[in-house]
Amino acid sequence: MAKQYALDDASVVVVIGSGAGGGTVANELAQKGIDVVCLEAGSRLTLADVENNPPAMDAKMGWYDKRIGAFLWVCKTVGGTTMRWSGISPRLQEHEFRVLTSYGQIDAGTSLIDWPVTLEELAPYYDRAESKMGVSGTHGIPPSEESNNYKVFKAGALRAGYKQVTSERLAINPVARDGRPGCQQISFCHSGCAIGAKWSTLYTEIPKAERTGHFELRANSMAVRIEHDKTGKVTGVIYRDQGGELHEQKARAVCIAGNVVETARILLNSESALFPQGLANSSGQVGRNYMRHTFGSAIAVMPKPVNLHRGARQTGVLFDEQHHDPSRGFAGGYQLQAIGLNPHSISNSIGDWGTGHTEFMQNYTKLAALFITGEDPPEADNRISLHPTEKDANDLPVPVIEYRNHANTDAMRDHAIAASRRIYESLGATHFWGGDAPVGCHNMGVARMSADPKDGVTNRWGQAHDVPNVFVSDGSVFSSSGAGNPTLTIVALAIRQADHIAERMKRKML
Ligand SMILES: Cc1cc2nc3c(=O)[nH]c(=O)nc-3n(C[C@H](O)[C@H](O)[C@H](O)COP(=O)(O)OP(=O)(O)OC[C@H]3O[C@@H](n4cnc5c(N)ncnc54)[C@H](O)[C@@H]3O)c2cc1C
Numbered sequence: 001m002a003k004q005y006a007l008d009d010a011s012v013v014v015v016i017g018s019g020a021g022g023g024t025v026a027n028e029l030a031q032k033g034i035d036v037v038c039l040e041a042g043s044r045l046t047l048a049d050v051e052n053n054p055p056a057m058d059a060k061m062g063w064y065d066k067r068i069g070a071f072l073w074v075c076k077t078v079g080g081t082t083m084r085w086s087g088i089s090p091r092l093q094e095h096e097f098r099v100l101t102s103y104g105q106i107d108a109g110t111s112l113i114d115w116p117v118t119l120e121e122l123a124p125y126y127d128r129a130e131s132k133m134g135v136s137g138t139h140g141i142p143p144s145e146e147s148n149n150y151k152v153f154k155a156g157a158l159r160a161g162y163k164q165v166t167s168e169r170l171a172i173n174p175v176a177r178d179g180r181p182g183c184q185q186i187s188f189c190h191s192g193c194a195i196g197a198k199w200s201t202l203y204t205e206i207p208k209a210e211r212t213g214h215f216e217l218r219a220n221s222m223a224v225r226i227e228h229d230k231t232g233k234v235t236g237v238i239y240r241d242q243g244g245e246l247h248e249q250k251a252r253a254v255c256i257a258g259n260v261v262e263t264a265r266i267l268l269n270s271e272s273a274l275f276p277q278g279l280a281n282s283s284g285q286v287g288r289n290y291m292r293h294t295f296g297s298a299i300a301v302m303p304k305p306v307n308l309h310r311g312a313r314q315t316g317v318l319f320d321e322q323h324h325d326p327s328r329g330f331a332g333g334y335q336l337q338a339i340g341l342n343p344h345s346i347s348n349s350i351g352d353w354g355t356g357h358t359e360f361m362q363n364y365t366k367l368a369a370l371f372i373t374g375e376d377p378p379e380a381d382n383r384i385s386l387h388p389t390e391k392d393a394n395d396l397p398v399p400v401i402e403y404r405n406h407a408n409t410d411a412m413r414d415h416a417i418a419a420s421r422r423i424y425e426s427l428g429a430t431h432f433w434g435g436d437a438p439v440g441c442h443n444m445g446v447a448r449m450s451a452d453p454k455d456g457v458t459n460r461w462g463q464a465h466d467v468p469n470v471f472v473s474d475g476s477v478f479s480s481s482g483a484g485n486p487t488l489t490i491v492a493l494a495i496r497q498a499d500h501i502a503e504r505m506k507r508k509m510l
């Protein structure tokens, strides 16, 4: 019998969201014997519901609530976007925790700050996160299987003079581990992994938390607002159930992990007489400094078949370009990652009809492709705000997402595209395309950690500067984006945050 907590049980920690951040912090708390209620807007699928059919899976797990502005490719389901992610799991680098010190303020539009945390402090939590997620090439786990697309990438990279290219750092089991099987190279990773080889909180953190007897998952429960008492201390969360009815779950503390847009929306929507700009927003920074990474794609027609659709969706990372070297004409660095793009994405990327398009599409089996991910500077005007009048089906203000690429991002992408061209042309590529990939997959920054409360929303533990029993447990707390994919860092921070919450509870400070 699954644990059930009463709505008026004010001893529980309420976690909003069950993805990478929420699923992890909830399980870590439950493992310590702390009672947790996890409110998740989406429904709970089983592995039997996962089909190797991208449109069907988009319909089952995609987030389609109304939003205005940029599109974010995120999920509304138990497990969140860990159901859709590719699993690439690099650590942030030392200098990426100190971007203001390392790069200086890039221009008047940017809002760089240093993290109030160092790599050294986070290193033990990275270790725990890698072990939990089963990251290949760490903790005795073998490297990932090398796909053909990766082998072509690696051969070209070495020929182009690069050295740091690896098939390690994937949170997909290369061999059976932690009760889950090894990867079968089926390549539908973005549609959920039907055998559970890829780490997703749906079948790791959530059932583990349930087994502690200290955890209740409430699926189909959309948090709409956080309540507080007259001292400003948070007391509960109002949520809407599947039938549309509103309830309040009382809470001792609240952890928010709705994946950036929803995290900002919940805080902003929780405005009150005491907090007229929204909860935890005396600095005015909630929703600001939204970062997504410099994204881009590079696609080449190779002389012989590659069959890039075979193997895990993304395998292999090139790290040589992730350092900071201003002589390249931009601040920060980037990574190149092999990616098995489907025909639809390739056609959409290349765009115009005509011979250029045909050369790529009729040579699909000979295509090789790379994904570019690089540092994106924070800007106060890249932001999530609430529409002043328009409401969605949950009677919530529609989020407005404003995002534009900075010139630093464009310069970095151009450099990465030129590097990709060199890699493929070193092996005799006959055609090459490189360009932007404007997808909101990596979302960061809207409730950032800051040493000075006026620069951000949370402290070094992800705890709101203004409201000590509110925590932010997703990528919203990133003070800077770094070059690499964010989820390993989200998980490491969530583990660290759970330790902090437990310690404060023990000392009766929460
Ligand atoms: C195609 C794709 C590939 C990716 N590949 C990688 C990769 O290789 N490496 C990497 O590091 N990252 C990758 N990512 C990003 C990764 O998926 C995210 O960084 C990660 O899932 C974010 O975790 P989160 O907890 O912030 O949000 P999510 O995992 O999205 O979880 C948020 C959860 O909160 C729920 N929620 C939101 N609002 C509410 C509310 N009001 N009430 C209740 N529940 C709510 C949502 O339904 C969702 O379940 C990829 C993303 C995509 C789309």
Ligand code: SF4
Pocket: 172, 182, 183, 184, 185, 186, 187, 188, 189, 190, 192, 193, 194, 195, 196, 197, 198, 311, 312, 313
């Ligand atoms: S390639 Fe591996 S991780 Fe991806 S869906 Fe298939 S079995 Fe799962």
